[in-house]
Amino acid sequence: SGVAVHPSDERYKHLLGKHVRHPFTKRLLPIFGDDTVEKDFGTGAVKITPAHDFNDFKRGKEHNLEFINILNDDGTMNSNAGPFEGQKRFDVRYTVITELEKLGLFVGKANNKMVIPLCSKSKDVIEPVLKPQWWMSMKPLAEPALNAVTDGTIKIKPETAERQYRRWMENIDDWCLSRQLWWGHQVPAFYVKMQDGPDFDTDADHWVCAPDEAQAREKAQKKFPGKEFTLERDPDCLDTWFSSGLWPFSTLGWPNKTNDLEKLYPTSVLETGWDILFFWVARMIMFGLKMTGKVPFTEVYCHSLIRDSEGRKMSKSLGNVIDPVDIMDGIALEGLTDKLKVGNLAAKEIERAAKWQKQAFPDGIDECGADALRFSLINYTTGGGDINFDVKVMRSYRNFCNKIYQATKFVLGNLPQNYTPPAKGGKSGNESLPERWILHKLTHAAKRVNEALAEREFSQATQATHQYWLYELCDVYIENSKAIIRDGSESEKKSALDTLYTALDDALRMMHPFMPFLTEELWQRLPRRPGDNTKSIVVAAYPQYDQSMDDPKSEHDYEIILGCSKGVRSLIQECSIKEDGKAFVQPLNEDAYRTASAEQPAIKILSGKYLSELTVLEPSQGPPAGCVVYPVSADVAVFLQLPGSVDAQKEIEKMKPKMTKAADAVKQQQTVLGSLSQQVSEEVRKKEELHLKDLQSEQRMYEESLARFEQMKLQ
Missing domain, CATH: 3.90.740.10 (Valyl/Leucyl/Isoleucyl-tRNA synthetase, editing domain)
Structure with a gap:
C-alpha cells in the first residue's frame, strides 16, 4: 500500500x-x-x-x-x-x-538472496496474513512482577537470568493472546450479533467475556437491553503460555478457596530452563500476583540447556540427539543408527545423521550409569548457559564412580568383622598428622559444598566433593593409611581405621545428592555408629562444618609431606629412574625437620614404587654430591641421587633455565608486593610475602645446587 x-x-x-x-x-x-x-x-x-x-x-x-x-x-x-x-x-x-x-511495464528481474520462512512441520512457505487478535495490556501486570524481583521477594538464579528478566519486564510489549489452533483453552469471548444492526466482529463493543454462554448472555442482555441478538463464541484458543501461566494456582482449585490452595500456594523453588524464563516464569509471576495477590514461588533456578559437543542444538534431523538411557546403559553404533530409522526422518536426513553418529561415536557409547551422567551434568552447570555435552567426558566420571567403589571396598576390607565405629565422628585427640589432615580437609569440603548448595552454585559443590574424594581421600590418605594398617601398633591401627570410617562415611553422605544410587548401595554396607538406626542415606544427616576438625597447622605440616613426595616423584620421572631410587629430604628449619622425620614413612610411600631409600637430613646437613634438587617451599627441599657417574656440565645446562625462571619469578613477586596498596588486608599481604619467601628459597636452592655441580667439575 x-x-x-x-x-x-x-x-x-x-x-x-x-x-x-x-x-x-x-x-x-x-x-x-x-x-x-x-x-x-x-x-x-x-x-x-x-x-x-x-x-x-x-x-x-x-x-x-x-x-x-x-x-x-x-x-x-x-x-x-x-x-x-x-x-x-x-x-x-x-x-x-x-x-x-x-x-509494457515490465523492466526486468534479478535474483536476490532472502530468508523464506518455512513451517517447521509441513515445510510449506509461510505467508503472513492480518487477523483480528485478542491482546492483553501487559505494563500494569509487569510492574508488580518486576518489583517482586527487585525487592528480593523472588530470587532468580543465576544473576544473568535475573538481569534478563528485568530487561524483559522493563521493556514489555502487549501480548497477543489468541491462536488459530484446534487445541487449547478456547478464548472465553462471545460476539453479540445484533439481528437488526450491522455485523462488525472487530467492534469491541459487541464482544462480552464470560466463562460460559449462559453468563455471556446475561452480560449481553445488560449491555443491550431489549435487543434481539445471537451469541457466537470466538473459535480461537488462548496462547499455551497463558494457560501455563495459571498452573501454580489453577491446579489447586482456584478460584475456590480450597485447602490445597491454602497449604500449597505459594511454593518455594521453581527449577526450569532459562529459555522459558519470560514465556512461562514471568507469566506465572504476573498472573499469581494479579489473581491471588501472592507470588507463586520465592526462588527461581534456571538450569543450563544441553547442546552437542560442537555447541549445536540437539536435533533429530542432525542425528545429534543423545538419549540419556543410551549413556546409562550403553549402546552400539548400530543401535544408534537403528533409532534414526524409527520415525519420520527423510532418507537424506537419516544418511546425514548416521554419518555424524559414526564420526562422533565410532565404537558406540560406553555404559556409564545414571550416577555418572547426573554428576557430569551437575558439574557442567555453571551460570545457566548452554552445556556443550561431550559423551567422552562421561568416561572419566564413570571411572570416578569406580574409584569411589574401590575406596569403599578398601575400607570395608580392612575393618575387622566385629568393628564398631566411634559413637561420634570428629577428633578423639589421638590422631596422627595424616588423620588430622584428612579430617581438616573433610570439614572444609563440607563447608564449601554447603555454601555452594545454598548459593545454587552446583558445579562448585561437585568440584569440592570430587576434589576431596579423588585427590585427598583416595590419592593421599588411603595410600598413606596402608603403611599404618600394615605396620602400625594396635592403637595406631585403631585410630587410622576410625578416621578412615569417618572420612568415608561423611564422604558418601556428601556425595549422595549427586550420586544417589552408588552412595546408597555402598553406605548400606558400612557398620553403623552405636545408637544410629538410620535406614537410608537419603535421610541421614548431611555433613556440616565442624570447627573441632578445622586444623590449619595440620594442613601446613602435611603440605610438607605432600610437597616432598611430589618433588621426589617429579625428579624420578625427569631422571627416568626405574628402580632403586635414592632421595633426601632437606628441611630448612627445626619445625620442618620434626615433621619430616616423624612422617618419613608417609613421604616414602607417597613417593611411589621406584623409590627404595629415603633419608631425612638435618637442617645443617647438606646433600651428597651428584644430586639434583626440587625446591618444595621455604621450609623444605628434596634431592635425588643420580645413579652412576654424573655429567656435571650436562646437569648445569639443565639447571640454568630453572634458575633463570626462579629468579624472574622472584622479581615478579617483588613487583606485586611493591604494588599492593595500603588498603590491602593484612591477610592478603602476608600471603603474598609467604609466596615471595617460597620463591626466594627455590632460587637459593637452585643456586646452591648449581654451585655443587660447578665444584664437581673442578674435582
Missing part, C-alpha cells in the same frame, strides 16, 4: 509526498521517505505491503499506511487482488509478470 525511498536519494526527492497508481487495481499508493531503505539495492524504491510482511508491518504503522489483505485463508487471492482474484498464491506471481509484459 505504498512505495518507500530513502529521503536523501536524489533520484526520488522530487516524488516524496506524491502517489503512484497501481497498474491493476488502480489504487493510489503514497511515495514516502524512510531511512531504512538501501539506496544502492535494486532500484532504491521498495514496495511496502504492511498486511503481508513483518518488517513492512512496522513501516506501515510508522507511516500510517493502509493495511490491505489480498489473501484468502486457502491461499488464493481475494477481491482486493483485482483481476487476479481466485488465483493461487504461487501462480499469481507468474501471472503478474505476464500481465506487466503485456502492458
Whole structure:
C-alpha cells in the first residue's frame, strides 16, 4: 500500500509526498521517505505491503499506511487482488509478470538472496496474513512482577537470568493472546450479533467475556437491553503460555478457596530452563500476583540447556540427539543408527545423521550409569548457559564412580568383622598428622559444598566433593593409611581405621545428592555408629562444618609431606629412574625437620614404587654430591641421587633455565608486593610475602645446587 525511498536519494526527492497508481487495481499508493531503505539495492524504491510482511508491518504503522489483505485463508487471492482474484498464491506471481509484459511495464528481474520462512512441520512457505487478535495490556501486570524481583521477594538464579528478566519486564510489549489452533483453552469471548444492526466482529463493543454462554448472555442482555441478538463464541484458543501461566494456582482449585490452595500456594523453588524464563516464569509471576495477590514461588533456578559437543542444538534431523538411557546403559553404533530409522526422518536426513553418529561415536557409547551422567551434568552447570555435552567426558566420571567403589571396598576390607565405629565422628585427640589432615580437609569440603548448595552454585559443590574424594581421600590418605594398617601398633591401627570410617562415611553422605544410587548401595554396607538406626542415606544427616576438625597447622605440616613426595616423584620421572631410587629430604628449619622425620614413612610411600631409600637430613646437613634438587617451599627441599657417574656440565645446562625462571619469578613477586596498596588486608599481604619467601628459597636452592655441580667439575 505504498512505495518507500530513502529521503536523501536524489533520484526520488522530487516524488516524496506524491502517489503512484497501481497498474491493476488502480489504487493510489503514497511515495514516502524512510531511512531504512538501501539506496544502492535494486532500484532504491521498495514496495511496502504492511498486511503481508513483518518488517513492512512496522513501516506501515510508522507511516500510517493502509493495511490491505489480498489473501484468502486457502491461499488464493481475494477481491482486493483485482483481476487476479481466485488465483493461487504461487501462480499469481507468474501471472503478474505476464500481465506487466503485456502492458509494457515490465523492466526486468534479478535474483536476490532472502530468508523464506518455512513451517517447521509441513515445510510449506509461510505467508503472513492480518487477523483480528485478542491482546492483553501487559505494563500494569509487569510492574508488580518486576518489583517482586527487585525487592528480593523472588530470587532468580543465576544473576544473568535475573538481569534478563528485568530487561524483559522493563521493556514489555502487549501480548497477543489468541491462536488459530484446534487445541487449547478456547478464548472465553462471545460476539453479540445484533439481528437488526450491522455485523462488525472487530467492534469491541459487541464482544462480552464470560466463562460460559449462559453468563455471556446475561452480560449481553445488560449491555443491550431489549435487543434481539445471537451469541457466537470466538473459535480461537488462548496462547499455551497463558494457560501455563495459571498452573501454580489453577491446579489447586482456584478460584475456590480450597485447602490445597491454602497449604500449597505459594511454593518455594521453581527449577526450569532459562529459555522459558519470560514465556512461562514471568507469566506465572504476573498472573499469581494479579489473581491471588501472592507470588507463586520465592526462588527461581534456571538450569543450563544441553547442546552437542560442537555447541549445536540437539536435533533429530542432525542425528545429534543423545538419549540419556543410551549413556546409562550403553549402546552400539548400530543401535544408534537403528533409532534414526524409527520415525519420520527423510532418507537424506537419516544418511546425514548416521554419518555424524559414526564420526562422533565410532565404537558406540560406553555404559556409564545414571550416577555418572547426573554428576557430569551437575558439574557442567555453571551460570545457566548452554552445556556443550561431550559423551567422552562421561568416561572419566564413570571411572570416578569406580574409584569411589574401590575406596569403599578398601575400607570395608580392612575393618575387622566385629568393628564398631566411634559413637561420634570428629577428633578423639589421638590422631596422627595424616588423620588430622584428612579430617581438616573433610570439614572444609563440607563447608564449601554447603555454601555452594545454598548459593545454587552446583558445579562448585561437585568440584569440592570430587576434589576431596579423588585427590585427598583416595590419592593421599588411603595410600598413606596402608603403611599404618600394615605396620602400625594396635592403637595406631585403631585410630587410622576410625578416621578412615569417618572420612568415608561423611564422604558418601556428601556425595549422595549427586550420586544417589552408588552412595546408597555402598553406605548400606558400612557398620553403623552405636545408637544410629538410620535406614537410608537419603535421610541421614548431611555433613556440616565442624570447627573441632578445622586444623590449619595440620594442613601446613602435611603440605610438607605432600610437597616432598611430589618433588621426589617429579625428579624420578625427569631422571627416568626405574628402580632403586635414592632421595633426601632437606628441611630448612627445626619445625620442618620434626615433621619430616616423624612422617618419613608417609613421604616414602607417597613417593611411589621406584623409590627404595629415603633419608631425612638435618637442617645443617647438606646433600651428597651428584644430586639434583626440587625446591618444595621455604621450609623444605628434596634431592635425588643420580645413579652412576654424573655429567656435571650436562646437569648445569639443565639447571640454568630453572634458575633463570626462579629468579624472574622472584622479581615478579617483588613487583606485586611493591604494588599492593595500603588498603590491602593484612591477610592478603602476608600471603603474598609467604609466596615471595617460597620463591626466594627455590632460587637459593637452585643456586646452591648449581654451585655443587660447578665444584664437581673442578674435582
